Amino acid sequence: MTKLSINHKISVILQYKNMVILDGKTTAQSIKDQIQKDLQAYLDKGHRRPHLVAILVGEDGASRTYVDSKERNAKALGFESTVLRLPETTTEEALIACVQAFNQDADIDGIIVQSPLPKHINENLITQTILASKDVDGFHDVNMGKLAKGDESGFISATPMGVMMMLKAYNIDTQGKHCVVIGRSNIVGRPMSLLMSANSRYGNATVTICHSKTQNLSDYTLSADILIVAIGKPSCITADMVKPNAVVIDVGISRIDDANRKSGFYLRGDVDFEQVQHKAAYITPVPGGVGLMTIAALLSNTFKAYKQHIS
Numbered sequence: 339m340t341k342l343s344i345n346h347k348i349s350v351i352l353q354y355k356n357m358v359i360l361d362g363k364t365t366a367q368s369i370k371d372q373i374q375k376d377l378q379a380y381l382d383k384g385h386r387r388p389h390l391v392a393i394l395v396g397e398d399g400a401s402r403t404y405v406d407s408k409e410r411n412a413k414a415l416g417f418e419s420t421v422l423r424l425p426e427t428t429t430e431e432a433l434i435a436c437v438q439a440f441n442q443d444a445d446i447d448g449i450i451v452q453s454p455l456p457k458h459i460n461e462n463l464i465t466q467t468i469l470a471s472k473d474v475d476g477f478h479d480v481n482m483g484k485l486a487k488g489d490e491s492g493f494i495s496a497t498p499m500g501v502m503m504m505l506k507a508y509n510i511d512t513q514g515k516h517c518v519v520i521g522r523s524n525i526v527g528r529p530m531s532l533l534m535s536a537n538s539r540y541g542n543a544t545v546t547i548c549h550s551k552t553q554n555l556s557d558y559t560l561s562a563d564i565l566i567v568a569i570g571k572p573s574c575i576t577a578d579m580v581k582p583n584a585v586v587i588d589v590g591i592s593r594i595d596d597a598n599r600k601s602g603f604y605l606r607g608d609v610d611f612e613q614v615q616h617k618a619a620y621i622t623p624v625p626g627g628v629g630l631m632t633i634a635a636l637l638s639n640t641f642k643a644y645k646q647h648i649s
């Protein structure tokens with residue numbers, strides 16, 4: 339073996355040894371443990387339990403899995419959890435009537451309508467029908483506006499909030515760093531860019547937003563100290579696109595068909611984890627990374643809504 343290749347191998351091993359996998363499972367669990375502890379103090383004073391309602395329209399397999407997981411996690415914390423499962427043929431008017439009924443129920447703290455909705459339903463209309471004070475997904479215009487202005491009384495979309503909780507848990511330095519967010523969706527990319535650029539402890543980054551029309555994507559990703567990817571294209575961020583020792587946050591979670599597995603699929607992120615783990619300083623795995631943080635953030639929002647409602 340030549341000296342160069344030995345040195346290369348040693349540097350890869352050292353880099354690998356220094357690399358930290360951002361563990362969504364333990365981080366989310368410690369957040370959930372804290373919520374459970376805080377909730378007990380309210381229950382001890384005789385207050386009711388927090389109540390989260392999820393509405394699922396249609397039969398989409400991934401959406402069903404997500405809603406089941408939200409219900410299971412809410413119940414595990416001692417929250418009341420109601421899931422309303424409606425058929426694909428549900429009309430927009432009927433769905434609005436359901437949301438309005440939940441809005442009026444004083445014992446319900448949080449309402450989420452799982453997206454995507456069937457094509458005949460105007461998703462934005464449904465989002466705006468949920469009371470802003472019960473919009474624990476943080477999708478309502480009032481909550482998006484509060485986030486944009488740095489007003490902390492609203493709710494922040496669960497996935498970007500979960501990413502911020504992860505950065506905080508690992509005390510990752512973001513001040514003055516270059517953060518590149520790939521994706522500009524209202525659910526992830528846009529709120530993520532607002533949070534990372536906010537004047538806050540785990541914000542204060544210089545943020546670039548890339549999207550489907552960005553030219554020469556690598557020019558941006560290679561200068562990213564913090565790279566946050568939310569585009570839904572499996573393994574599309576390869577090692578040659580990543581700056582050495584970057585913080586790599588993978589929001590993507592795609593189902594890849596695999597007849598050899600009992601479930602019929604496996605999960606892949608937007609980042610080629612096998613390659614990129616050798617180059618990054620910190621990286622989130624898929625599964626086991628951001629997805630679990632999203633649920634912890636949703637429960638945290640629901641608990642925040644509960645405290646606002648009972649006070």
Ligand code: GUN
Binds near residue numbers: 450451452453454475
């Ligand atoms: N679909 C994908 N992500 C989400 C989410 O965070 N909330 C809802 N309601 N639907 C989704």
